[in-house]
Amino acid sequence: MTKRAINFSAGPAILPLSVLEEARRDLVDYQGTGMSVMEMSHRSPAYDEIHLGAVATLRRLLQAEDEHDILFLQGGASLQFSMVPMNLMFQARRADYVDTGAWSAKAIAEAGKVGEVRIAGSSREESYTRIPRQNELDLDPSADYIHITTNNTIYGTEWDYIPETGSVPLVADVSSDIMSKPIDMTRFGLIYAGAQKNLGPAGVSLVVIRKDVQDRAPKTIGSMLRYRTHAEKGSLYNTPACWAIYIVGLVARWVEGQGGLDSMQRANEEKAGFIYDILDQEAFYRGTARRESRSLMNIPFRLPTEELERRFVAEASAEGMTNLKGHRSVGGIRASIYNAMPRSGVETLVAFMQEFERKHG
Ligand SMILES: *Cc1c(COP(=O)(O)O)cnc(C)c1O
Numbered sequence: 001m002t003k004r005a006i007n008f009s010a011g012p013a014i015l016p017l018s019v020l021e022e023a024r025r026d027l028v029d030y031q032g033t034g035m036s037v038m039e040m041s042h043r044s045p046a047y048d049e050i051h052l053g054a055v056a057t058l059r060r061l062l063q064a065e066d067e068h069d070i071l072f073l074q075g076g077a078s079l080q081f082s083m084v085p086m087n088l089m090f091q092a093r094r095a096d097y098v099d100t101g102a103w104s105a106k107a108i109a110e111a112g113k114v115g116e117v118r119i120a121g122s123s124r125e126e127s128y129t130r131i132p133r134q135n136e137l138d139l140d141p142s143a144d145y146i147h148i149t150t151n152n153t154i155y156g157t158e159w160d161y162i163p164e165t166g167s168v169p170l171v172a173d174v175s176s177d178i179m180s181k182p183i184d185m186t187r188f189g190l191i192y193a194g195a196q197k198n199l200g201p202a203g204v205s206l207v208v209i210r211k212d213v214q215d216r217a218p219k220t221i222g223s224m225l226r227y228r229t230h231a232e233k234g235s236l237y238n239t240p241a242c243w244a245i246y247i248v249g250l251v252a253r254w255v256e257g258q259g260g261l262d263s264m265q266r267a268n269e270e271k272a273g274f275i276y277d278i279l280d281q282e283a284f285y286r287g288t289a290r291r292e293s294r295s296l297m298n299i300p301f302r303l304p305t306e307e308l309e310r311r312f313v314a315e316a317s318a319e320g321m322t323n324l325k326g327h328r329s330v331g332g333i334r335a336s337i338y339n340a341m342p343r344s345g346v347e348t349l350v351a352f353m354q355e356f357e358r359k360h361g
Contacts, residue, residue, distance in 0.1 A: 006345040009323035010153050010298060010336040011176070012196040019250045019340075037246045042239050051236070054249030061252060061261055064185045064208055071207040071227065072235040072245050077175045077194035080205065081107040084171055084190065085114035087217035087227050089144045096120035096143045096168075100159075101128045101152035102329060103173060111147070120146065128155040130290040134163055144216070145169045145189060151177035151295050153197070154327040156288065156334065158295035162187045169213050177297050178206065179255055180339060181265035189213040198297070198338045200248035204241040255339065264339055268296040271337050271346045275299050278350060284357040288332065300326055300334040308360055309333060316352055321345075 007014040030037050033046050040047050055070045064070060073079070084107075089095050093115040097108045099122035111117045120139050121132035139146060146165045151158040153176040162184065163170065169189025178193040185191075190209045196202040207227065214227045223229045229237050255264060276294065279287035279301055286302045289295065303309045309332060313325050326332035337346055 003320075006321045006341075006348055007323055008321060008335045008337065008341070008345075008349070010197070010327070010334060011194070012202050013198070013336060013338050014340045015200070015247070016251065016254045016340045019247065019254050022250055023247060038243045040242070042236060042242050047242060050242075050246050050249055051234075051240070054245050054252060055234075057249060057252040057256060058206070058208075061179060061255060062183060062185055062208060067212075068185055068208050068210050069214070069227075069231040071209065071230045072240050072248075073205050073207055073230060074203065074241055076202070076205055077103075077173060077192060078106070080173070080192040080207065081110035082114075083225055083227070084145070084147065084192070085111040086221050086225055088169070088171070088190070088213065089115040090216050090218055092142050092144050094118065094140065094143050096140050096146040098122070098132060098137065098146070098148045098163075099124055100131055100149050100157060101155045102327075103153065103175070104147075104149045107147060107149070107173060115144075118143065123157075127288075128152060128157065129288060130293040131157050131159050134161065137163060139163075139165060139168070141166055141168060143168050145171045145213075147171045147173070149173045151175075151180075151297055153298050153336075154300075154330060154334075156295045156298045156300040157290075157293040158297065160293065169210070176338075177295070179252075179261060179264065180268050180297055182261040195244060195248055197336075198340075200251050201244045204244035204248060206248070251340075258339075265296075267343065268337070268339065271341065271343055272296045272299060274346050274350045275335060275337070275353075278353055284361040285353065288330075297338055298334055298336045300330065300332055302332040306331070311360070312356055315356065316349070319348075319352060321349055321352065 027036055058070055095111055096118050099119050108117050118140055121137040123130050123132055146168050150172050171190045174191045175193040176197040179198050190213055192207045195204045209227050214231055217226050279285050288300045303312055316324050324333050326334040
């Protein structure tokens with residue numbers, strides 16, 4: 001039998017085993033075509049079905065209506081840090097950004113190359129341990145858009161509300177919590193995500209963008225950098241990341257098979273709850289995110305000493321639990337428990353945490 005790691009990586013992250021097995025079954029001969037998905041024309045009927053199927057499944061899951069286009073782009077979430085301002089920061093040449101961590105800061109830096117960025121809220125002074133509340137946001141009603149990062153992968157904080165932005169389009173980096181719970185797409189002008197956290201393999205990013213938001217882009221930017229180019233061609237303007245999109249489609253079908261985003265949320269709340277229950281005892285382990293802002297996807301925590309943290313990571317790894325080391329910028333431990341992390345994986349971690357505390361507490 002194949003030995004699978006209990007993989008707590010923040011990304012690229014664990015995928016559902018059944019998806020990998022299905023991909024393996026169809027790897028060499030995709031459903032009688034005599035070739036793999038990696039080898040077929042992106043203009044072929046077989047690929048067309050894969051591509052349109054993935055879009056349709058995502059549309060159902062996100063309950064995105066016709067006013068939104070679903071795009072598969074490349075360049076990761078990081079290219080979206082640039083594409084968003086290049087396409088949208090065009091009327092006032094000004095946008096509001098909420099600074100909730102390292103990824104927000106990168107998005108802010110890129111937007112600053114295109115126009116004026118206002119920091120409409122920030123938790124930087126509090127080491128990014130929480131999400132600002134609506135009444136702390138200072139929003140400009142004439143901004144071209146407002147940008148938030150719905151889940152802060154490094155700091156383990158997650159927005160528990162959608163900010164009210166009036167008529168200003170809301171743009172969100174949803175890279176690390178897309179499909180972890182239902183999302184009200186009517187509230188967003190644009191969302192984007194690199195696939196490698198909760199959607200599939202690296203190499204493709206998902207963009208869901210309202211049609212009127214696309215119209216804002218100046219014609220002078222490069223074709224590949226314009227959302228409109230990709231929307232008009234159904235993400236087939238150039239060769240898309242066919243294989244990655246195929247896997248995203250399988251993952252989306254898997255989510256549907258689990259009961260959709262409501263079920264995903266229930267499962268994620270339960271899994272995260274097992275770990276937060278331990279952190280809440282505040283004896284040996286200490287969670288770093290504030291209670292009201294904590295993430296269902298990434299759970300960072302500290303042990304009494306860095307020496308104990310090193311032992312924790314090493315001993316967990318020896319028991320098959322990998323990638324528990326916190327991001328190099330913050331240290332400590334981080335358990336990333338995306339959709340595909342089975343409940344049994346979290347139970348194994350929790351049992352290990354209890355045992356580790358008994359030995360060293
Ligand atoms: C991982 C991550 C990114 C970067 O994604 P790339 O696809 O590597 O560019 C951006 N934002 C958030 C919130 C992330 O978690």
